[in-house]
Amino acid sequence: MGTALRVEHVRAMRVGGKVDVSAAPPPSPTGRRLTFRVRAVDDAGRLVATGEIDRAVVDRESFLAAALGPAHPGEAS
Template sequence: MRHEVTEADTAVAVGSGDVPVLATPRLIAWMEAATLRAATPFVETGRTTVGTALRVEHVRATRVGECVDVFAEPPAAAGRRLTFRVRAVDGSGRLVAEGEIDRAVVDRERFLSNGR
């Protein structure tokens, strides 16, 4: 998934810092979106996945106007818990972030009824 960094994606805009570069929370959201998409083959009708844990290191700043490509590798084994290797690179191919994100497979209706 390719994303262009905008002013709305900066640490200043999301309140996570005071510099106008890609905010870690926004990068994490993009990575989670990539895992949601990569989880699709492991989810049956009526089920979905929810994020449960993340271990990500954000190692390079990305300026407004630059692009970031985000990748999520499907897990080796399927089950109720799925762990995805995630990585983000900038337009020059330099590593921006890498790590792992865990998702749990849940029954959508049951999950939503527990929140009420």
């Protein structure tokens, strides 16, 4: 689950230009929030944007159970 996105745009691109985007995980993750460093570079290798994406670590089964709520009457649980 994403919690935040921060991006700094540092260079303009030509229309139709190609951009490669990469994300690097935190070097030593702790807790339930992970901050990934992201970079976008053009086809000449020049930096176009840089930033961070925060992600929250959640238990998938608990999250889906809460999102779906209790079973509807007449359905098997």
